[in-house]
Amino acid sequence: MDTAVQQTGNKALIDKFGRRVDYIRLSVTDRCDFRCVYCMTEDMTFLPRNQVLTLEEIHTIAQAFTELGVNKIRLTGGEPLVRSNVMSLIERLGKLEGLKELLLTTNGAQLEKFAAPLRAAGVNRINISIDSLDAERFRRISRFGKLESVLAGIEAARAQNFERIRLNAVIMKGYNDDEVLGLTEFALARNVDLAFIEEMPLGNASDHDRESTVCSNDWVREVISSRYELLPSTVSTAGPSKYYKIPGHESRIGFISPVSHNFCSDCNRVRVTVEGRLLLCLGNEHSVDLRAILRSENGDIETLKQAIIAAMDLKPERHHFYEKDYVQPVRLMNMTGG
Ligand code: SAM
Ligand code: SF4
Secondary structure, X not given: OOHHHHHHHOOOOEOOOOOEOOEEEEEOOOOOOOOOOOOOOOOOOOOOHHHOOOHHHHHHHHHHHHHOOOOEEEEEOOOHHHOOOHHHHHHHHOOOOOOOXXXXXXXXXXXXXXXXXXXXXXXXXXXXXXXXXXXXHHHHHHOOOOHHHHHXXXXXXXXXXXXXXXXXXXXXXXXOOOOHHHHHHHHHHOOOEEEEEOOOOOOOOOOOOHHHHEOOHHXXXXXXXXXXXXXXXXXXXXXXXXXXXXXXXXOEEEEEOOOOOOOHHHOOEEEEOOOOEEEOOOOOOOEEEHHHHHHOOOOOHHHHHHHHHHHHHXXXXXXXXXXOOOOOOOOOHHHHOO
C-alpha cells in the first residue's frame, strides 16, 4: 500500500453533523425508456456522451467510496438497464471489496431479460417502480411504458433468489390515488414489499402542478388502515422510509415521506449523478464535480478520495421542501439519481 492510500485508507466518511455516510446512490444514465410525469418532461434533452461518466469512471468512483467505508451501493438513473453494457459494470461492482449490498432501482420493463444476470452478478435487492395496475393509466403516468412488460419483469425477478423485492409507487391525486389498496393487495399476494413515495418537487414536471397532486403518506396509510392492520416494523433504513407489517403477510409496507416528514438527522447517503456530480443532499444544490477531478491531469483514485472526504463538510443539515424560502433544484429526478 503506498503512502497516499494510507492517508485516506481507513478514513470513514463523517459529515460535520456527525452523520456517517456508508451508502451511495450511483446514477448510471440520465436516459430512460419511460417519461414518468413526476420525473421527466415529455420532450427531454439528454446529456451528450462526453458529459456522461464512462463505465470505467463509474467503477473508479464506486471503488473510491468503498475504500472510504461505503458498504452499500444502489444503482439508479434514469433507467439503469438502458445503459449499454451496464452488466459489465454491475459484474465488476459485485466484486468490490467491502461492499455488502449492491442494489438496483428499475422501472422493470427489461427485467425479463436482466433479472437472472443481475442476481448472478451479486445484486442483493431490487426495487421496481409500478404506479398503476391499469394498462391505460400506466401508460398515462409513464407516457411510454407498457404495463405488461413491467408485470413480466416483476415475475422474472420473483423467479430469482433476490433477498428482497420492493415495488415503488408514487401516488398522485387525480392520477392513481384510487389504487392504494389495489397496489397493496398486489404486493401482498406476491410476497414482495411495497413503498409509497411522496412526490418530490424536483424540476418542473410539465403537465401538473405538483403541490396540487402530492398525496401525503399519512393519507395513504389511512387508506390502507381502512382494510388492513398496519403494525410498525423495526426495520430502519436511516432514510425517509418507515416500514409496517400486516399480520399474516410477508410483505413490508413502506412509506417514504420526504415531503411530510423530515428524517434528515439520520441521513447516511449521498448521490453521484451520471455527470459525476457528487450531490450531498437530494433537496439542495451542494455538489462537487468528481468528473473534473477524474479527468484532470492528476485524476487518480487517491485524489478522488481526498475530494470525497473534503466534500463531507458540504453536506447540509437538511432539505427544505415546500418551506417558505425553498429554492427548488432545477434538476429533474432522472438527473438526480432517485
Ligand atoms: N427508472 C428507475 C425507476 O423508475 O425505478 C430508477 C430511477 S427513478 C428516478 C427512481 C425512483 O424515483 C422511482 O421509484 C420513481 O418513482 C421515483 N421518482 C422519480 N421522480 C420522483 C419525484 N419527483 N418524486 C418522488 N419520487 C420520484
Ligand atoms: Fe424513467 Fe424511472 Fe424517471 Fe420513470 S421514474 S421516467 S422510469 S427514470
